[in-house]
Amino acid sequence: MSEHQVNTERFESSSCGINHVEGGWPKDINPNEMEQTIRFRKKVEKDESYMNSILQLGSLMEHCIRQNNAVDIYQEYFQDEDEVDESQEPPSAKTINVFRDPTEVKRSVTGLSWHPDGGRKLAAAYSCLEFQRSSRDMSLDSYIWDVENPNRPETTLKPPSALVCLDYNPKDCHTLVGGCYNGQIAYWDTRRGSQPVELSSVEQSHRDPVYKIIWLQSKTGTDAFSASTDGQVLWWDVRKLSEPTDRLVLDPGREGNLDRAFGAISLEFESTMPTKFMVGTEQGVVVSCNRKAKTPAEKIVCTYDGHHGPVYALHRNPFFPKNFLTVGDWTARIWSEDIKESSIMWTKYQTSYLMDACWSPVRPSVFFTVKMDGVLDVWDILFKQSDPMLSLKVCDSALYSLRVQDSGRLVACGSQLGEATLLEVCCGLSTLQKNEKTLLAAMFERETKREKILEARQREIRLKERSRSEQSREEEAGREEGEDDPDKMAARAESDFHSQVEAELRRRERREEEKDVCEEKEVKNESG
Template identity: 40%
Template sequence: MDITYQYTKRRCDFGRQPLFCEQGPDMCDSIATDVTEHKRYILRNPVHELIQNTSDFSEHYVNTRRAKYTQSGANHSEGGWPKDVNILDPEATQRYRRKVEKDDGYIHCVMALTNGMEHYVYQNNAIDMYQSYYKEMKEQPDVERIGMRTVNVYRDHDHRPVSSISWQAESSYHFAVSYVDFSDFYRTPRSTITAALWDVENANSPEAILHPHTTLFDLQYSPRDPNLLIGGFLSGQVGSWDKRIAGAPTHVSAPHVAHRDFVRNVRFINSKSGVEFFSSGPDGVCKWWDLRQLEEPTDEMIMDFVTSSFDSQSMVTASGVSCLEYEATIPTRFMVGCENGRVIGGNRKGKTPMEKLPFKIDAHLGPVWSLERNPGFLKNFLTVGDWTVRVWSEECRESAILWSPPLRYSYTAGNWSPTRLSLMLMCGIDGRISAWDLLRRQHEPVLTMQLPDPLLRQSFHDQGSIVTVGSRKGNIFLVELSLTLAQSEKNDKGMLTAIFERESKRERILEAKLREIKLKMRQAEEGSPKASATDIDPTLNDRDLAEATTDYFSQVKKELAAM
């Protein structure tokens, strides 16, 4: 097929040769400037105009007819036959077989293949492929593979530090983030004050933007309604949003009933309506609100711990709240972490100040940055502050039952895993995520992962396999944990119960001995005339202490042998 075409044209059809010469400009007419039109004239510089002064040509491609090829296999049940043998005639094929079998080459070929075929036949008869072997051997446990990896990063274009992260209810893969520039929030903010609602599947841009009227410190999803959010503002007010509307808040509390300082934490409480929550801040007051009526709080409580019924609470001596803890299964009780290092327990059913604040614990030397109960052991809770991580029991208020050694860099947040009860996840100012598993190690983390930014906040998903970590540069890292860090074994809860009971018993014994020693020292200072034999040795004839010591060392030996 000829795919070329020749264009021909005669020379006489080319036309005459153009001749050009230089000639000055000739003025044909002069029009004066219109002043009104001249004022409306706007000079555009630069000006880009597209001009096409050439002929248009087009090019077209045509595919020729294409040959189709297919690949097919053939099953040869027997060898090929010569052309002169009719394969449909049994007698002809039989005569040809007898002819080939008499050939010497055929006999030698069969004899050479006999040894190999005999070996495989004997091997097949000796081993039953369908039989289960080595049943008598004990089944070995699978090798534990502990690990975590960064799945995605959700970036803030203004690089604002993350102040709070909250996952949507009903095991949804959506989370809300609030950003606060801590160095400039008391003045007019230089950066934007918006909050973002992210979808795990889309890291390019948030699915919705919230526009508060002032800096937003905390943003939390409702555990019942997946479209309802609440937040605390710099002005001391609280407000709510509807995710379907986004934009500005739908409800905001009145300024005259707001907190005296900014609202650092907000939490939903377990109520019939599902729209009640409480808030706290550095002013040292916790206020309870109802979204149906935000004109005034339904209740408030001053975080001033008193030791007698004659003392009165005052805002002057109240402790500023740095973090809140609320467990839905205990609807009337809550705990607050204070800026002076205390953990104060609260009870809304109390009538007197002593009943409303039943206990306090001097947990840390500085502010308590995180406070959370263990989801399987509600009497035990975790605190993060100064340069240590501590696990407490409500039965032992003098000292923690477990604690970490002093760290080189302080932790900024800590949480219990919702699915593996013995796992604590920490994030630090040095950019490290540390996983502490109390059943594996208690003196150091079982796994540490380095991230590029200083970390401030973190939040577990309900499934326990992923966690969001917020940094100082506004990045949200989505971290995935391995199955060994996300799932509990069948014996884990019993082993963790034994650890908590053993350490709690040890601390109770030490607290009792310490109180006894202090009492004896006080009696000695007051000039007590009598002194018993136990004054010389406080542990003399103490049967409980001897039993506890024996029990403790036996448990330690068992755990060391198991390791």
């Protein structure tokens, strides 16, 4: 038996400071003079000993650089595992703040817009859209709220008429544009107070409330366009709102007739497709338009008919712009630009009216809807198509508006009684999941192909029915032509009469023969 003892060498560490001063220069060279240092460097670089030392040191430095590249100390090696854990947690959302209308007569929150710089502020438009329900005591003011301070608004906006919609300028966080109830367009710069800087004239504005206004992607960052139920889409330059720069009448006949125009109630513009825009109408039809077309007939490209009532929301998927979401009546529908006859996916009919919807900016398969019963629904079409992933009762009154912040974490909902509720969704609903884009792209492609096949089948059935109806019409027409001739009608009637008489005579002869047979049988039985 032996005993062994092992101990490591003790390491003593000490900390000390060092003052670094540039050195190594000859005495006759001033390091602060650039010309002298450049001249000296050129002289040294030509020396053979310098070249040899650089070659020797180069191999050592290369070895150190390879060691540094082998292990990245800043890389998150277990990031995928964290994502899996987040996705496994149940979906949830919590209320952070509620911004209430400070006026006595409460109005509906009809429009919301997030501040483009980090979402620290929320602009809300307040108006009463119920017919003849607005009173003289009702305030016209709208507000900009600080998300951390729900007690009082940070800025008050004073439009000439109640604001129905508003939108922050994505290029300039101090400017907003809004659409009024009386059809006017107002432009604010928050650095210049509560009053609008520019205001469109009543004569050149919309004739109905402006339900949607959106900033356009332009070099100046001052272009916007608006839509109203008067059947017009107007383009504006906010530096000069005296008259619109362009105009489009939503006439389905493509003749520019305002009397037959569809009333616009929602609007969609994707900056990656600057020539295209889409309009949702009161008649349940989505109109796809080309902004750069020269004539009104060419500006309206096609229509998508899919809702029983007004299309309250219209939003392209930020990851797959060919697919867009619409909300109208009691259902939400997902469309593909390639199929105009029907949508490729839809939710089942809800018990209450859907009023607004939008896609998540970070998760391509998630979208949000709000309803008249005060419920916010969160849908994940990769997880489940028949029911929402999360349903949350936000308030007792109807929810009219919805807007998701760019990070996908904060959701703002506007109610009928003037409450703007700010909610925070869980990490699973605001973090991109593994393979989510590829799976959703495959789903959209599969559903589009399926719908194309079904539409082709329906088209064949309709053609067959049409050919059958045409044949039956021709036969009826032939019969009618024959019936019009009195000689042919008399001959047909005479032949029918003779055929009926002959049939009756045969019937009587058959009865008499049967009677004779029966009598003969009875006689035989009696004799037997």
